[in-house]
Amino acid sequence: MFENLVEKLKKNPTTLVFTEGPDPRILEAAARLKREHILEPLLVGNPDEVKAAAEKGGFDITDIRIVDPANYRRMDELVDKMVELRKGKGNYFGTMLVKMGVADCLLGGATYSTADTVRPALQLVKTKPGSKSVSSCFLLVRERPDGSEEKYIMGDCAINIEPSAEELAETAIECARSARIFGIDPKVAMLSFSTKGSAKGEKVDKVTTALALAKEAAPDLAIDGELQFDAAFSPVVAQTKCKGSPVAGQANVFVFPEIQSGNIGYKIAQRLGGFAAYGPILQGLNAPINDLSRGCDAEEVYNMALITAGLK
Incomplete structure (x- = not known):
């Protein structure tokens, strides 16, 4: 199954947001996905913290893009759009990157609760046409x-x-x-x-x-x-x-x-x-966004990244 997903993704360039950039499990999976030319990881976090964590773990993230919410060049545009959608309630940075087309999909939850991943998706990305629920x-x-x-x-x-x-x-x-x-x-x-x-x-x-x-x-x-x-x-x-x-x-x-x-x-x-068991895989959203278990390991992150990108 995963071999088929890998072949599909290699033919369809996909950018996937990882909302917990400094997490070593995320870094290990992201480095592998990049090294195997499967998809383009986008790491959210302070670049110095992300790079330090990668160096400590021995993960090569040389060519992986890191986006810092504190210094994002399109932050004004992002905030304006978020205010329009949510009237200024919360800054769900990674989800907005998907909403604005900077990335195709998102995977989070290695350190956040399911609600912290799902709520921004429901509020910002919302359901796809024809769907009333997630x-x-x-x-x-x-x-x-x-x-x-x-x-x-x-x-x-x-x-x-x-x-x-x-x-x-x-x-x-x-x-x-x-x-x-x-x-x-x-x-x-x-x-x-x-x-x-x-x-x-x-x-x-x-x-x-x-x-x-x-x-x-x-x-x-x-x-x-x-x-x-x-x-x-x-x-x-x-x-x-x-x-x-x-x-x-x-x-x-x-x-x-x-x-x-x-x-x-x-x-x-x-x-x-x-x-x-792979999941939970969210259904009914306008873009592929999925939640990780806080007890996940790097292999689970890697596999869920394949699944999430494969839903594009």
Whole structure:
């Protein structure tokens, strides 16, 4: 998967903002991305601090651009635009570089909270045309014994705590789009604790309403619900619980009804199933902007940079 992303990026020059320039994990990943001619990193921070941190870590950032918010030559223009958009509330420098076209995409969160990365994106970059909300997904990858890759998309596991039916439908469609980017032919399961009416209640109704809305908005999408995970994943269980479903037993995109089950679900797959989990990958924004875990290492930064730039 990453080989395909690398080849794509080498053919499509992309500039990616790293908002935490002096962080050694960022520097290691940025130096590697530059050395391998994959994309153009843009480091935000005081140049002396960034260069000192790079020298200390032994990272070659000779040809990497560093942008200092304190001395940025287009700062007046940037501030004017930000004031226009946010009435002067906060200086989200890296996000504004994307907003103004200085960079194509952004990756942050190595030292900041998810909110510190997502909030400026929502306020400044905003949603793309046709999208009303922002959601997230995780890409889960595991190598099979034959060397091929087993890949799934799970969402929303990081952004919307208790999504409405409308938000859930949009999440399903966006997760399918993300799946295609990563070479997955999407078969979307709208998950629940119920399969095709086996249980009743408001939580089940929300999922069935979301399914109807998603089908209306994307009639060609292979999607079904409400499905329990075993019915969505296992062909044997699908034959028993929902025979004839176009998705059950072969789903590869799993849409959880709310964030709690989504977050628990992907972490179980990661820890017990041995999957590598990449994300959260933000969906629905006007530009690719993603969040890192504060516990990330340089390899995770490198891979998330590839994913973020690949969403361009």
